[in-house]
Amino acid sequence: MKTILALIAVAMAAFISSVVVATTSTGRGVAWSDVAGGFIAAAVAALLTSLALHGRRRSPSGHRHDKGGTMRIPTSKKALVLFTAVVAAGASAAIALSAAPPQTIVDTTAVHLRVVRQTLDNYDSGWHIHPGLVFVKVHEGSLQFYEDGCTAKTVNAGDFTVEPPYEPVRVKATHAVETVTFLLNAADPVLVPLSAYSPGHNPCPSLP
Secondary structure (H helix, E strand, O other), rough: OOOHHHHHHHHHHHHHHHHHHHHHHHHHOHHHHHHHHHHHHHHHHHHHHHHHHHHEEEEOOOOOOOOOEOOOOHHHHHHHHHHHHHHHHHHHHHHHHHOOOOOOHHHHOOOEEEEEEEEEEEEEOOOOOOOOOEEEEEEEEEEEEEOOOOEEHHHOOOOOOEEEEOOOOEEEEEEEEEEEEEEOOOOOOEEEEEEHHHHOOOOOOOOO
16 A cells, blocks of 8 residues: 555656646646646656565565565556556546636626517628627528638527627528527627727638
């Protein structure tokens, strides 16, 4: 048990040291490549520690003995237990350190809820963004949604979709009846033209 604990401690120390050095030297957040490098460092450190501990317990003849003088050779079962412990420790540390801190865009308790039912004929919204969530339910006809690109997603009668916040969106329709629910920060407008939000950006110049 002491050997297993020693290997876990060495593996975790090697992992954390490797990740800290990688991130502080580059000045960025933790990347998966840093986690992978730390995991490799942990495995190597655990292996070297295991060899050192076994080497100390060997007799001059090269075989390990217990207190009674009976020869004991590490079994594959013990090796499997040690390997599993090291892998579990490294994986736990990897999961704990691989998550980058979240970036908060909006954090408010002042919420503006707006629900609109409207009929659209020969409609083109133009490129725009919403500074919040928009839920769309189509009752008649269909809508063509373009989300930051030239590929359209068709939303037919009876279907439901969500427009993500701060993502360029363009909606076109020959005919449709829809219910739109806006969930926004109270101080923000319902819609912002993309030309005002990101001047010069056109997600699909070929779209008429």
